[in-house]
Amino acid sequence: MAGNTTLKTLASQLGLSQMAVSIAIHGKPGVSEETRKRVLALAAELNYRPDGIAQSLRSSETKTLGLVIADSTLSLFAPIIDGVEKTAAEYGYQIIFVNAHSSVLEEQKAVRTLVGKRIDGMLLAASMLTGRKHRKFLTEANVPFLYLVRRCEYSEGDYIVSDNIDSCREMVSYLLGKDCDCGVHFLNLPKSVTTAVDRLAGYRLAYDEWRLMYDETLIHNIPPTIIAGYEKILELLDRGEKIRAVFCGCDMIAVGVMQGLLERGFSIPKDVRVAAHDDIEMAQYLHVPLTTIRAPLYDIAALGTLELIKKIQSGSEQRVRQELPSKLVFRESA
Secondary structure (H helix, E strand, O other): OOOOOOHHHHHHHHOOOHHHHHHHHOOOOOOOHHHHHHHHHHHHHOOOOOOHHHHHHHOOOOOEEEEEEOOOOOHHHHHHHHHHHHHHHHOOOEEEEEEOOOOHHHHHHHHHHHHHOOOOEEEEEOOOOOOHHHHHHHHOOOOOEEEEOOOOOOOOOOEEEEOHHHHHHHHHHHHHOOOOOOOOEEEEOOOOOHHHHHHHHHHHHHHHHOOOOOOHHHEEEOOOOHHHHHHHHHHHHHOOOOOOEEEEOOHHHHHHHHHHHHHOOOOOOOOOEEEEEEOOHHHHHOOOOOEEEEOOHHHHHHHHHHHHHHHHHHOOOOOOEEEEOOEEEOOOOO
16 A cells, blocks of 8 residues: 555554544654553554645644635624734744635635645634535645634534624613513624524524514525625615614624615614624714624734634643623613
8 A cells, every 4th residue: 555555544454533543653742651552553564654835834833824815895894803813922933814705616716725725733723624525625734623603514623713692692682671572683693603593593592482483484695794694684674674683794884784774763772772793893883883792803803813822732632611701781773
């Protein structure tokens, strides 16, 4: 099998991850001595020869981390970039930043670009590569990676996110308690996003708390943009729906919703209450300051960066999965 044996071959036969096999072969800490001996024995038996280029690329740290941002035009990402850069600098790492432009293909391209830059590890902020179908692609990049803001769908991934379920439960429960006799309309994020799944779970829990019937017709999944919120609320109004409260999957959607309501002569919050998630900077400066959920975006980024650096330095494959508490911020809109 000389020339055909790969890390994947060894990992498959030994029942280990490719990262564990790589750590064992290169003599790095992070695996037991027994595991190291097993790996080296099989590598010798199958005449494993590391790829010369790959080996030279990974033989030393570059003190560089990659950061992939889903869409750098959204103000949501400003505290994330800040948290990553400042934490990385504290530990002597520099950052290479790539914008994925809200495209799966662009994000895959970004990952390839970063790996080509010899990064030591990678952070994926609000990634679109969270599905199990993307795990193989990311794993084969052969660098430690960690999700920020948006969790992955599979159990083998690492992430730092906010407590989307509980915070949304609290906010929707608050709205339901404010004479919302026709329920709370929910303009959620796209269904393909794991964050949308979690926020919907929180929404439903609030209905359970109030012992109210869950109405799927009040749920709409739309892009996280101002124009999407604006167009959707006008569509609902033109349809003749009775609207007393709107919970938005993100602040950008809420900005569009409030603009549409105000244009149609509705008073906020007298006629319609509006709340959202994220607490981006503009939320407090709107014509009607926005009630929203303050996600700890800087803290998510800082902790995620620290955990990634720890994984790089130790070679550990221990899972990192944390949900940081959010805070409800009450302003005039609700």
